[in-house]
Amino acid sequence: MTNLLPVLDHAAASVPAALERLFDLVRIKSISTDPAYKAEVQRGAEWLVNELRSLGFDATVRDTAGHPMVVAHHDGATADAPHVLFYGHYDVQPVDPLELWEHDPFDPAVRDIAGGRRIITGRGTSDDKGQLMTFVEACRAYKETIGALPCKVTILFEGEEESGSPSLKPFLEANAAELKADFALVCDTNMWDAETPAISAGLRGLVGEEIVVKAADRDLHSGYFGGAAANPIHILAEILAGLHDADGRVTLEGFYDGVEETPENIKASWDKLGQTADKFLGEIGLSVPAGEKNRSVLELTWARPTAEVNGILGGYTGDGFKTVIAAQASAKVSFRLVGKQDPAKIRDAFRAYVRSKIPADCSVSFHAHGGSPAIQLPYDSPLLNKAKDALSQEWPKPAVMIGMGGSIPIVGDFQRMLGMESLLVGFGLSDDRIHSPNEKYELRSFEKGIRSWVRILAALGAR
Amino acid sequence: MTNLLPVLDHAAASVPAALERLFDLVRIKSISTDPAYKAEVQRGAEWLVNELRSLGFDATVRDTAGHPMVVAHHDGATADAPHVLFYGHYDVQPVDPLELWEHDPFDPAVRDIAGGRRIITGRGTSDDKGQLMTFVEACRAYKETIGALPCKVTILFEGEEESGSPSLKPFLEANAAELKADFALVCDTNMWDAETPAISAGLRGLVGEEIVVKAADRDLHSGYFGGAAANPIHILAEILAGLHDADGRVTLEGFYDGVEETPENIKASWDKLGQTADKFLGEIGLSVPAGEKNRSVLELTWARPTAEVNGILGGYTGDGFKTVIAAQASAKVSFRLVGKQDPAKIRDAFRAYVRSKIPADCSVSFHAHGGSPAIQLPYDSPLLNKAKDALSQEWPKPAVMIGMGGSIPIVGDFQRMLGMESLLVGFGLSDDRIHSPNEKYELRSFEKGIRSWVRILAALGAR
Numbered sequence: 001m002t003n004l005l006p007v008l009d010h011a012a013a014s015v016p017a018a019l020e021r022l023f024d025l026v027r028i029k030s031i032s033t034d035p036a037y038k039a040e041v042q043r044g045a046e047w048l049v050n051e052l053r054s055l056g057f058d059a060t061v062r063d064t065a066g067h068p069m070v071v072a073h074h075d076g077a078t079a080d081a082p083h084v085l086f087y088g089h090y091d092v093q094p095v096d097p098l099e100l101w102e103h104d105p106f107d108p109a110v111r112d113i114a115g116g117r118r119i120i121t122g123r124g125t126s127d128d129k130g131q132l133m134t135f136v137e138a139c140r141a142y143k144e145t146i147g148a149l150p151c152k153v154t155i156l157f158e159g160e161e162e163s164g165s166p167s168l169k170p171f172l173e174a175n176a177a178e179l180k181a182d183f184a185l186v187c188d189t190n191m192w193d194a195e196t197p198a199i200s201a202g203l204r205g206l207v208g209e210e211i212v213v214k215a216a217d218r219d220l221h222s223g224y225f226g227g228a229a230a231n232p233i234h235i236l237a238e239i240l241a242g243l244h245d246a247d248g249r250v251t252l253e254g255f256y257d258g259v260e261e262t263p264e265n266i267k268a269s270w271d272k273l274g275q276t277a278d279k280f281l282g283e284i285g286l287s288v289p290a291g292e293k294n295r296s297v298l299e300l301t302w303a304r305p306t307a308e309v310n311g312i313l314g315g316y317t318g319d320g321f322k323t324v325i326a327a328q329a330s331a332k333v334s335f336r337l338v339g340k341q342d343p344a345k346i347r348d349a350f351r352a353y354v355r356s357k358i359p360a361d362c363s364v365s366f367h368a369h370g371g372s373p374a375i376q377l378p379y380d381s382p383l384l385n386k387a388k389d390a391l392s393q394e395w396p397k398p399a400v401m402i403g404m405g406g407s408i409p410i411v412g413d414f415q416r417m418l419g420m421e422s423l424l425v426g427f428g429l430s431d432d433r434i435h436s437p438n439e440k441y442e443l444r445s446f447e448k449g450i451r452s453w454v455r456i457l458a459a460l461g462a463r
Numbered sequence: 464m465t466n467l468l469p470v471l472d473h474a475a476a477s478v479p480a481a482l483e484r485l486f487d488l489v490r491i492k493s494i495s496t497d498p499a500y501k502a503e504v505q506r507g508a509e510w511l512v513n514e515l516r517s518l519g520f521d522a523t524v525r526d527t528a529g530h531p532m533v534v535a536h537h538d539g540a541t542a543d544a545p546h547v548l549f550y551g552h553y554d555v556q557p558v559d560p561l562e563l564w565e566h567d568p569f570d571p572a573v574r575d576i577a578g579g580r581r582i583i584t585g586r587g588t589s590d591d592k593g594q595l596m597t598f599v600e601a602c603r604a605y606k607e608t609i610g611a612l613p614c615k616v617t618i619l620f621e622g623e624e625e626s627g628s629p630s631l632k633p634f635l636e637a638n639a640a641e642l643k644a645d646f647a648l649v650c651d652t653n654m655w656d657a658e659t660p661a662i663s664a665g666l667r668g669l670v671g672e673e674i675v676v677k678a679a680d681r682d683l684h685s686g687y688f689g690g691a692a693a694n695p696i697h698i699l700a701e702i703l704a705g706l707h708d709a710d711g712r713v714t715l716e717g718f719y720d721g722v723e724e725t726p727e728n729i730k731a732s733w734d735k736l737g738q739t740a741d742k743f744l745g746e747i748g749l750s751v752p753a754g755e756k757n758r759s760v761l762e763l764t765w766a767r768p769t770a771e772v773n774g775i776l777g778g779y780t781g782d783g784f785k786t787v788i789a790a791q792a793s794a795k796v797s798f799r800l801v802g803k804q805d806p807a808k809i810r811d812a813f814r815a816y817v818r819s820k821i822p823a824d825c826s827v828s829f830h831a832h833g834g835s836p837a838i839q840l841p842y843d844s845p846l847l848n849k850a851k852d853a854l855s856q857e858w859p860k861p862a863v864m865i866g867m868g869g870s871i872p873i874v875g876d877f878q879r880m881l882g883m884e885s886l887l888v889g890f891g892l893s894d895d896r897i898h899s900p901n902e903k904y905e906l907r908s909f910e911k912g913i914r915s916w917v918r919i920l921a922a923l924g925a926r
Contacts (some may be wrong), residue, residue, distance in 0.1 A: 177563065196492050215749060222769075223868040223869025223870060225868070227754040227768075227769040227797050228744065230749055231755060236775075238699075240696070241701040277691070281824070286693055287824040288822050288824045289691050301688065308786075309700065310789075311780045311789070312696050312775055312776065313780040314772075316777040321797070324773050331696075334786050336690065358748070370784065405686040405690070406684060407686060410896050
């Protein structure tokens with residue numbers, strides 16, 4: 001294995017220059033949601049292509065129906081070096097309300113704040129320009145010292161991530177052969193805390209269902225018909241109340257098929273993070289964990305499946321009172337999936353359960369909203385463990401493998417369309433105020449992020 | 464007892480003239496909800512005062528903060544004759560959409576329709592001008608034959624019933640001594656069917672409650688918090704689902720205190736009406752009676768208390784899907800009361816039940832919407848039975864004592880504010896299209912309605 005010290009030292013010494021490059025990129029107002037900034041988004045893509053070409057990448061701006069992609073290729077040091085696809089996005093969120101910004105969002109600078117922290121201010125510093133530049137600068141450190149990269153690297157930078165990625169799937173489909181690598185590196189996530197790097201090993205899947213329960217053919221007067229006519233809100237309430245048992249487990253038949261217990265050593269590592277129900281729920285004004293009994297809040301949100309009602313509507317909901325029995329009532333229900341739970345089977349089980357609760361003279365209709373399985377890397381995967389060791393060498397505390405309660409669509413797309421797993425590593429912090437005024441990125445995240453990628457690329461390249 | 468035949472004959476013979484008087488009244492566009500018709504409402508009151516004065520009533524137009532009342536007094540034939548207060552309203556609903564009327568709503572006429580039926584067309588013919596004129600014409604028949612009325616009669620005609628009766632309570636309060644009678648006659652209801660007159664002996668009471676369940680202090684992302692954070696929609700669904708047991712009975716503690724079984728003879732008379740679940744529910748597209756098991760639909764809607772959710776709202780209810788866990792969810796719940804159920808106790812029991820279901824870190828707030836006890840005349844009351852016998856002599860089928868699922872506020876007001884019971888008798892039919900285009904009143908309802916009041920006044924006057 002190459003001696004990394006010169007590369008790491010060079011990365012650290014180059015931070016002032018790296019910051020100037022990041023500032024250049026942040027100054028480009030690449031707001032993808034606002035057509036007024038279309039040329040700026042284009043300029044962002046071109047800036048990145050120039051930057052990558054200066055590092056010896058074969059880089060091009062690639063047109064789509066929307067904003068362009070940047071695709072770049074660089075060989076590895078050896079012919080058998082592993083091939084990684086690095087993904088990031090160079091578009092940013094709008095900046096309004098502008099008056100809430102303490103500094104011009106497009107005039108980045110390093111500033112000192114309380115607690116001896118140094119931050120880089122500006123729109124996109126954390127989401128995702130600062131993050132993607134940690135990888136680019138890591139490549140630069142290799143090129144400017146060793147002159148080669150430990151891995152074969154393909155880069156994909158998107159310009160529509162903040163606009164819902166409308167062109168991404170078609171682009172992946174049209175360019176699958178070019179983009180397919182051994183695995184993907186996705187740098188759009190956070191550390192556990194400022195001391196503890198994190199790798200997201202699992203992402204929960206999602207099944208969304210909308211149900212409409214219909215009873216009478218019109219709204220009824222509850223005086224005239226109350227007590228004899230079916231009330232669809234009652235039916236719906238019973239359906240929804242019956243989704244969980246007294247222990248907070250989901251009652252659907254076969255719901256837990258494919259759900260595996262988290263390995264003890266992983267649970268132990270989560271316990272060490274010091275997260276508690278009081279802390280986690282205290283932030284949102286709660287204190288009592290809901291859901292399954294006898295599981296930590298991290299397990300509940302990272303490694304356990306859920307059923308949540310996201311919306312419900314029926315009858316009269318305006319001011320005052322109307323003694324109506326509604327003709328229909330509806331609910332939106334979502335299931336977060338883990339492990340090998342099958343979205344189609346969960347959907348079927350839900351629909352069968354709901355149908356079993358509908359009286360003979362009432363009806364129900366269903367509308368599917370999305371369905372994607374969980375993504376779970378094996379905790380003993382060499383990919384994960386190499387990255388974990390590399391990160392642990394860079395940061396004060398060892399890296400932790402975490403779950404993510406939500407979904408990152410790109411990860412599923414890479415898995416389904418390109419057949420590759422993603423390693424999710426990022427150096428954002430939860431107080432970076434992404435999507436909000438006064439977005440910032442820690443200078444330490446930038447510097448140690450660059451050095452983290454130097455280490456990870458080395459670890460992955462070492463067969 | 465007076466020989467009624469001359470009075471009844473005179474009433475029948477006077478129908479053509481009586482119709483002309485009704486037409487005069489219907490031609491007055493006394494739409495109380497539309498300020499443009501304020502003068503017409505006033506004209507309606509003045510017309511009635513003139514009409515009543517012509518019959519020897521001491522009648523006056525009485526101003527209120529809104530539209531005027533008409534109050535009229537007439538002595539009974541003897542000093543100890545019972546004193547009745549007759550209530551009706553002379554204001555009408557708006558007529559739009561006008562293009563759906565087959566005939567001018569304010570140009571009434573008698574028309575022949577299919578089945579040999581003759582109807583009086585026009586706005587207010589059934590609700591309530593035609594109905595109140597049946598009573599006025601009955602008084603006329605007495606005056607033009609015998610020259611006296613069997614009862615002391617006070618008349619109260621309201622001009623704001625279709626506008627929610629804003630002035631009624633203040634007026635009753637301010638004029639309680641003048642309006643207090645032995646009992647009230649209210650003519651704003653329907654027959655059971657075209658052959659069968661009905662007396663409403665019971666009106667269900669009502670308790671309305673709005674509850675808001677609050678969990679986290681903001682809407683949450685269901686990926687990040689789902690499975691650990693309380694979901695107020697789940698809590699609400701469990702509360703609402705738990706309101707009824709498997710037999711459809713309401714589970715609140717003490718809910719059935721004061722609920723008495725309907726006497727067997729009354730239930731038998733209801734069974735004879737031939738109402739079935741198929742017929743009753745078939746009209747609204749249903750077939751399976753909800754609510755309490757093993758009770759007829761008439762019993763369920765007339766004589767049993769209910770709990771109905773009238774509205775529910777929480778989370779995201781727009782198009783598409785949003786994986787949110789709502790900060791709060793709300794429902795409007797109403798209870799229909801019968802017998803001696805105490806509204807305050809029902810409200811307390813509901814609130815205690817709801818509170819018992821709220822997790823320690825969540826909260827609930829309540830908002831009361833109305834609370835009125837049921838009104839139930841004893842089925843063996845002399846008042847009811849005299850009216851029942853009188854009606855049964857006039858119509859092809861015997862009168863039936865029915866319940867009413869809904870509420871008629873004036874009846875509660877008379878009971879609470881003037882301490883008198885109401886006898887609810889009316890000759891409308893369910894197909895009269897009140898509040899809709901092409902309102903009509905059966906000519907037979909008008910004629911036999913007049914004769915019914917002749918008989919009822921005689922029966923009530925006979926001590």
